[in-house]
Amino acid sequence: MVRLRAVGPALLLLLVTACSAGETADGTAGERAAEPWRPAPGLDWQWQLTGPLDLAVDVPVYDIDGFESDARDVAALHERDVRVICYINAGAWEDFRPDRDAFPAGLLGEGNGWEGERWLDIRQLEALRPLMAARFDLCRDKGFDAVEPDLLDGYLNETGFPLTADDQLAYNRMIAELAHERGLSVGLKNDLPQIPELVGDFDFAVNEECAEFGECAALTPFIEAGKAVFHVEYALDTEEFCATTTALGLSSMAKRLDLDAWRDPC
Structure with missing residues (x-):
């Protein structure tokens, strides 16, 4: 010594x-x-959850699967000064994840339309807290800068549970707290109706298809707060939405629904 x-x-x-x-x-x-990283509006990004991971895209932000990616992937991106977001499903159980047996049967609801996934009963905060904490520990330990917790809008869907907007607010705020406790920034995934109430709890937003459904203006509270909105469209070509979403300050691109490496940015 x-x-x-x-x-x-x-x-x-x-x-x-x-x-x-x-x-x-x-x-x-x-x-x-x-302090957790807070991405500014307008940053270009890559979002890849399937297929061989392409680490060579010249963008400052990557969003990749927390389970499928490893610390070496994150470190390789960090060597290029790329910030890395950890995709984690926070709203549904997945039968293909290594922690699937940790979720009690009483937490599992209806299928959500994706094979092997079932909605979670987000009213059971104390049961879900340690499960989500363990997932965020995984992100932290692999060196990620942030988390993208998916499916934070169960109350808007047929989950098998009588979820309310207040249930969702309480759960989403717990998710944000768990991320911040680990030094990770956290993005609000979709849940457009609750943006005014949650923009202060989250560091950025991730949105799917706001242009197709005419909802992109609902994301402006994040832009006004100096926080990025990472946005994708699946069914529209870039010429159909880029002018609008870029003017709003969104970081937009077209992607295929399976979220492989292909991208067509604005």
Whole structure:
């Protein structure tokens, strides 16, 4: 064990200041690391959840699967100064995930239309808290900068549970709290009706198909707060939405529904 000799107050202050200003693993100053990353509007991004992971897309932000990706993928992106978002399903159980047996049967509702997935009873906060905490621990331990918790709008769907808007608010705020406790920023996925109430709890937004359904203006509270909105369309070509969404400040692109590596950005 190395022993440090006593130092005077001035030198001690210098040492403390130097440590706090030191660089973190992603090359940012220590003061910045004390707060979760908050992406600014207009950042270009890549979102890939299926297929061989293409790490070569020249964008400052990647959103990739938290289970399927590993720490080496995140580190490789960090070496290019790319921020990395961890996709985690927070609203549905998935029978293909390694933690599937940790979810009690009483939490599982109707299928959500995707093979192997069932809605979760988000009213059961105390049962879900440790399960989601473990998933966010996975993201943190792999070095991710942020999380994208999917399906934060169960109350708008036929889940098999009588979910209310208040149930969703309570659950979404718990999700944001769990992320922030781990030093991760967190995005609000869809749930457009509750944006005015949740914009202060989340660091950015992720949206699917707001242009197709004429809803993109609902995302402006995030832009006005200086927070990015990462947006995709599946059924529209870029010439059908880019002019509108770019003017609103959204980070938009066209993707295939399976979210493979292909992208057509605005």
